[in-house]
Amino acid sequence: MKKFLLRVFFFIGIIIVTVVVDVVLQKNLLFKDEDLKLPKEISILIFGHSHPANAYNTEYIQHAVNLGEPGEAYIYTYYKAKKVIENNPQIKKVFIEFTNNQIDKGMDDWLWDDVHLQYRIKSYGVLLDKEAIQLLYKKNSTGFINAFSKSLFDNIGSLFTNKKNLILKGGMGKFMPTDKIIEKPKSDSIDKKRKLLDSISAYNILYLQKLVKYCQDKKMEVCLVRSPMHKSYDVSYSESVFKTILHQNFKDVKWLDNKNFPLPDKGFQDSEHLNSFGAKVYSQYFNEQVNENSNNIRQ
Amino acid sequence: MFFNSLNYALFLPIVFMLYWFVTNKNLKSQNILILVSSYFFYACWDWRFMFLLIFSTLLDYYTGIKMSESKDSYSKKFWFWFSISINLGFLGVFKYFNFFATSFADAISHFGLQVNPWTLKVILPVGISFYTFHGLSYVIDIYKDRIKAEKNFVEYACFVSFFPLLVAGPIERATHLLPQVKKVRVFNYSRAVDGLRQILWGLFKKIVIADNCAEFANLIFDDHTNYSGSTLFLGAVFFTFQIYGDFSGYSDIALGSARLFGFELLKNFSYPYFSRDIAEFWRRWHISLSTWFRDYLYIPLGGSIGGTWMKVRNTFIIFLVSGFWHGANWTFLVWGFLNALYIMPSIIFNTNRNNLDIVAKGKLLPSLKDFGSILLTFILAVFAWIFFRSDSVSQAFDIIGRILSSSLLKVPQFRGITKALTTLLLSAAFFLIEWLGRENDFAIQKFGFSWSSKFRWMFYLILVAFIFYFAGKEQVFIYFNF
Structure with missing residues (x-):
């Protein structure tokens, strides 16, 4: 029995040591502080999901970096933002996309379904704290373990490749230009078939609150922003709930609603996302809003 | 509590430590611990069905004693049928009532x-088909005077409820397991290491092979009208790999877990996809169920005595019943019927026992003839699994029709x-290892024994790495539904 137990412990020990070494290496090498440093002139960060990732071309927005990442729930944005802000004390303003689909219960999938976990844990797994790990494990234990194990292997390669300027290389989100143009919507295809919102993703909203509070504690100017959407995108399914959440949970946060920013059809790739042309026009406007006349931002 | 869950990874070592360090060499304590942990294991699914399990155990325990004590055959027969009818009654209500009600309405x-x-709004109690069959075999064996009734309730309950086999088999016999329950277990290093190896291989089969294949089998079967014949055939092959990886993987974990506690359970799989004909396939697939039906249905019906017609009739009966055992759906009945058809030539021409040994024993490669036979048997199995996997018979026929079209x-x-x-590459590597280890109880039982221990450990670590890295989306064990 003694021999058996010793061998079993030794075998499990090899696995545990390998995992611990891997995690420590990732934590210290993959997210090295110097790799997260932004140029000194950068003072504006933009966070969110695919809407901002497609909408903000920072070639036209002074002092800004777009860290929007498609399919990203706020829990991951929160830990990512913390890490970036910690390493860049020059950041003064943070813009966070807040739009209708981000309150939807379906966002829970973005938080912890198998597919999203695999992407996010690989990218930001080692940034998560105990609270986040417990939450994700509780909601999808198998998916979390699978994603975590996969990330251990997948990130080994990244440890030895040049990851300097992780942010500027798009390792934590980026502007994603596309030239696709929205097909002309037929009158009967206008997206009015969405069901009225019956439940919300409490965790997504909770982590947005945490992110806002973190920025406020750091004395930064925080602003929630809704990027332009095509007229065919009908928000009525959730607008009243959305506004209620906005007024109740974020009443002391600046709110910039650019949903109805006038853009022609050729500025959209689909009803929710801008294309390169739309992003250029909108980013120029946004630059004026945030850099030239910050009074445009309404309380 | 699934075998491939973190809960089981905690449960198993805790019970193991208690078993060998707290109850060591004390039969009564060993059995009480086995029983308590088995009930805990079962209650993790749904504690309410614990009462059904305990009632079923008490029923067979009590009727067993009553049959043994019966002075006349009338009384013995009464208790026998009493137990059989209640056992089958429960199975009928929970598993088949809705099927019969809706089929009657359709008819x-x-x-x-x-x-x-009017249908029942209850879920199927997990493992009911398995523990009912444990109990039935026990009662039938007593009735036929093959065994004596067990007087010790804890020992009998351990036989019925032993956690590794409780929810999906193997379907044990009192003649095989009860003597092990009644004897104090002593730790055996080789057996315990063998058990761990078998658990590791079972996890690989389930997590790497079955769960990954399931993703594509589900994708293709769930939307079959949009795929070509070739894609549908590939989908059926994925399901063929999935069901083997899933169920034999489960059985390996069950057998391996039992070995850690000093028990040897009945072998359930023996490389069925290397079979050269359907008769051999059925000697190698879900062995504990096939032999159960052979001993408690086929032989009592007359078996192979009484000429070809009797053999044909009895074969059809056991395959149809076996199909129906799997689930209350016409697809399972057609699956059973199709397998009966497959096996018919060998029954009629008396060639069903031609291939008793494992293929190409002692050789690296099979002969061309054996290879052809294996391929043909495999393809027949693939077509049969289409019925097993489909939601309805019409869907299965539609899929087969598309496969047999030019789009193939x-x-x-x-x-x-x-x-x-x-996934296909992983499956190919998996079947290669299965082929190399086909003369053993499970493929990696002696795999790498000629290597130095360092390399062998490396192999096991690679398997662990594969389990973590290639883990597919978690799927419920298929046989939990039965």
Whole structure:
């Protein structure tokens, strides 16, 4: 029995040591502080999901970096933002996309379904704290373990490749230009078939609150922003709930609603996302809003 | 509590430590611990069905004693049928009531009568088919005077409820397991190491092979009308790998876990996809169920005595019953019927016992003839599994019709083809190891024994790495539904 137990412990020990070494290496090498440093002139960060990732071309927005990442729930944005802000004390303003689909219960999938976990844990797994790990494990234990194990292997390669300027290389989100143009919507295809919102993703909203509070504690100017959407995108399914959440949970946060920013059809790739042309026009406007006349931002 | 869950990874070592360090060499304590942990294991699914399990155990325990004490055959027969009818009654209510109710409604609707059948809104108690069959075999064996009734309730309950076999088998016999329960277990290093190896291999089969294949089998079967014949055939092959990896993986974990506690359970799989004919396939697939039906149905019906007609009739009966055992759906009945058809030539021409040994024993490669036979048997199995996997018989026929069309010659196309190719490569590597280890109880039982221990450990670590890295989306064990 003694021999058996010793061998079993030794075998499990090899696995545990390998995992611990891997995690420590990732934590210290993959997210090295110097790799997260932004140029000194950068003072504006933009966070969110695919809407901002497609909408903000920072070639036209002074002092800004777009860290929007498609399919990203706020829990991951929160830990990512913390890490970036910690390493860049020059950041003064943070813009966070807040739009209708981000309150939807379906966002829970973005938080912890198998597919999203695999992407996010690989990218930001080692940034998560105990609270986040417990939450994700509780909601999808198998998916979390699978994603975590996969990330251990997948990130080994990244440890030895040049990851300097992780942010500027798009390792934590980026502007994603596309030239696709929205097909002309037929009158009967206008997206009015969405069901009225019956439940919300409490965790997504909770982590947005945490992110806002973190920025406020750091004395930064925080602003929630809704990027332009095509007229065919009908928000009525959730607008009243959305506004209620906005007024109740974020009443002391600046709110910039650019949903109805006038853009022609050729500025959209689909009803929710801008294309390169739309992003250029909108980013120029946004630059004026945030850099030239910050009074445009309404309380 | 699934075998491939973190809960089981905690449960198993805790029970193991208590078993060998707290109850060591004390039969009564060993059995009480086995029973308590087995009930805990079962209650993790749904504690309410614990009462059903305990009632079923008490029923067979009590009727067993009553049969043993019976002075006359009338009384013995009474207790026998009492137990059989209640056991089958429970199975019928929980598993088949809704099927019969809806089938009846469908049947009379053909005569223009419309009824809304009353159906039960209850879930199927997990493992009911398995522990009911444990109990039935025990009662039948007592009735036939093959064994004596067990007087010790804890020992009998351990036989019925031993956690590794409780929810999906193997279907044990009192003649095989009860003597082990009644003897104090002493730790055996080789057996325990063998058990761990078998658990590791079972996890690989389930997590790497079955769960990954399931992703594509589900994708293709769930939307079958949009795929070509070649894609549908590939989907059926994925399901063929899935069900083997899933169920034999489960059985390996069950047998391996039992070995850690000093028990040897009945072997359930013996490389069925290397069979040269369907008769051999059925000697190698879900062995504990096949032999159960052979001993408690086929032989009592007359077996192979009484000429070809009797053999044909009895074969059809056991395959249909076996199909129906799997689930209350016509698809399972057709699956059973199809297998009976497959096996018929060997029954009629008396060639069903031609291939008793494992193929190419002692050789690296099979002969061309054996290879051809294996391939043909495999393809027959693939077509039968289409019925098993489909939601309805018409869906199965539709899939087969599309497979047998000219679109079979098209290049398969579906979402995630790169991952599917990886899965096929993993499956190929898996079947290669199975082939190399086919003369052992499980493929890696003696795999790498000629290597130095460092390399062997490396092999086990690679298997662990594969389990973590290639883990597919978690799927419920298929046989939990039965």
